[in-house]
Amino acid sequence: MSTPAAARSRTRIAVAHVDLIEVAAMVAVVAAVGIWTVSLGGIDVLRMSDLGLVSVLPPLFLGSVALITISYSVVATTRPDRRWLLIAHIVALVVMLFAVTAIVEPAPRFSVSWRHAGIIEVLTRTGHIDPSIDAYFSWPGFFALGALLTKALGLSSALELTPWAPLAFNLMYLPAVLMIFEAITTNRRIVWVGAWIFFVGNWIGQDYFSPQGLDYFLYLLVLGLLLTWFKSVPPADGRIGSWFQPVDEPASPVLRAFQRAALMAIVVLLFASTVYSHQLTPFALLGIATTLVIVRRLSTTGLPILMGVVLGTWLSYMTVNYLSGHISQLIARIGNVDTTVTANLTDRIRGSSLHLVVLAVRLGTTAGLFLLAFLGTLRRIFGGRRDLTWPILTIAPFGLLLLQDYGGEMLLRVYLFSLPFAAFLAASAIVEWRAMGGPMRRAIPVAGLTLLLLATFLVNRYGNERMDLATADEASGMNQLYQIAPKDSLLVAIADNAFWKDRDYELYHYAVVTEAVVNDDIRAILARARRDPLRRSFIILSRAQRAQLELQYGVTDAAWARFEATLRATPSVQLLYSNPDVEIFEAIGRGPA
């Protein structure tokens, strides 16, 4: 039986072993999530300005994400071996940053998600894949998976899944990102700070309910597998080899032949999944694998050839419907960097004054992250770590710009494919900054940088939210559209962010007439609507479309009011339905000559 003195002694020992920083960090995570939950009630998305969601985020929300960032910075730099505590921080951050819209917005956001739900509806309704419909049906993997998931979960539409996709995808990215970082450095501080930078740097919004959102996970996972189990060390005496010598990375574990074979089969399976679900991701993976082979950092030198064969086979046999109609266009764009830069950059920098602020922050953040990655590279080189593998993998995705403009989105995709390595190098720059004295010397610059990145994330990520948001009236108005318009009708939107195409995707015709609205040219709109006089046509105006015209095209309130009044007064246009956020007109009679 223990005496009271022995019990007191044990208590003293236990207290001595309590790590106050760990306890404080646990409290911080719980408190941050609690404060964040309370703060959600104070968000009124309908009051948003052109700055986006950040304009209506209450101080409590901002305080909660700042609190968890500071707590993480302290733990990551002073207790980098507290793995589960750090993972708990990241999971909480991901929930706080990526679930917010799913909780506070009244209907599924982002028009493209509605379209993707519509493609899944086609598959479940028709029961087969018809590549003649459009390009989506030549790369159907994601939609086939969506069909299985929607029906297996017992949902009425894939639209029910879409609000939660960003949260789900980012949680999926976490193990793959950790796998990559833990394969390329033994410095745990860099691993954790790099992971945080990755998530607050992932603002470009490609993680919505989309093939690229899912395939980015497969991309990260294939990189994680290759870098963990198939790295090699080039001979140090060669001219190239001396610049690619691993310094602070763990060696690949020794595997039995059967394990190598099985792991390679998994790599090929994952790569093949990207091949039939997305046009771009397999090219990015092929590029990265080829680069690793060239710098002699990959032991499976035949892998790029195998990847090329799988990719080429799919393109040659299964995408004929799409390629036969577009091959000349695709070839003409190869190497046309001028057009790509114009479509990706110049054409995108326009809009209302507040939207220009958002664009400036986005450009500044991107430049800042790559600058930091460059500084990280210099720090590593001058610190004696002459391994250029990771800087080269940061740059390698830029080669995709030579292929085509990808509808003006290639730069965003390049950023995404570079992000893990840019985040790693940026973390290398900041983690070893010893300018401050005291035990917290590493935590202060890390907290400073991550808080800055967090602030830019909130502007960058949700800067378009006024036009990406769907209100309840918009959802019910678009539902009404499909009740009013018979199949085979032409549906005309004034901007490309209408919340449509979520059903009967292939049974309607669609047109977008933004240019005509910007030029205040009602005749051009009617001409487009009545191009085929035998087909009924409906013109849809909605709050989100108006927001896009204001944000991205600078259409003023006065110009909008004039346009709307002119349309209402046009005799060949009849208003069929309206609610506060949607108006549906039918274009009647012959179009103007």
Place this chain on the structure above:
Amino acid sequence: MTDRARLSIGLLLLAGATELVVFSDGHGPIRLALALAFLFFAPGWALVRLIDLEMTPMSRIGMALGVSIAVDMAAASIILYAHIWSTELALTLVVGVVVLAVLLDLPPSRRSIQGAAERVWAGLSGLGRT
């Protein structure tokens, strides 16, 4: 009973319960939880453990997720390309993969497939320098 055997039984029970709830067209949170857990983890977990790799729990979760998604995607695509779409059929195909992986994990089969894989790898090594 070993941990491996317990996991095999768990995977089979999860597969059976998911089949049951989907075939009976049940609705609600139980179906949601079962279908999500099964589709996102079971096929990958069953296949990845055959490799006997040492890795962190997070890496195992990542691999199980990735392989599960690849298997689900392939099953749904095969059914759609074959013009025989049915949720139950696609799900049964995935269940088949899990059952097969559990059978392959039985000690005699594990030894045979490991031997076969070693021979395949030795053959492939001749094609590309590894």
